[in-house]
Amino acid sequence: MNNSTGILLKTANFAAIKHKDQRRKDPAKTPYINHPIGVANYLSEAGVDDIEVLQAALLHDTVEDTDTTIDEIRDTFGDKVARIVAEVTDDKGLEKAERKRLQIIHARNASKQAKLVKLGDKLYNIKDLERSLPEGWTEERRNQYYLWAAKVVKGC
Secondary structure: OOHHHHHHHHHHHHHHHHOOOOEOOOOOOOEOOHHHHHHHHHHHHOOOOOHHHHHHHHHOOHHHHOOOOHHHHHHHHOHHHHHHHHHHOOOOOOOHHHHHHHHHHHHHHOOHHHHHHHHHHHHHHHHHHHHOOOOOOOHHHHHHHHHHHHHHHHHO
16 A cells, blocks of 8 residues: 555545544435545546645545544644645534635635635535435525535636
8 A cells, every 4th residue: 555545544534433423415314424535536536636635625524514623634634634624614603604605705715725625525516416405405405506606616
């Protein structure tokens, strides 16, 4: 096993442990870990080979959705990975509408690495929405997500 493989496996394992009790909102209740792995996979398939970007893709929702802190990411994976994760992490203390507004604004000024993670995240979510509607979602809400995601992606 080469060093990059070991690093990615350590990162995937960390994310899997952090997301172990979470499920996606689709009718099948897909394990949440499929999402960050899928985001990293899309980036890899697109030719991204920056190990820190792939690590950040695997970790991109850990601070937002689990008890993980940026300091823990920094201590475990280093400054660069922590910086990228911090750039793509929403402040859950804000209202949802404000978080969405800020994602559009922050995308414009984000680092190239953070933009890659954000693009992979939006691609995964859009493909997931094409596959099935999350429980409680309407077609109108799906279309609103598409319009909002397009604004975020345009900033990238």
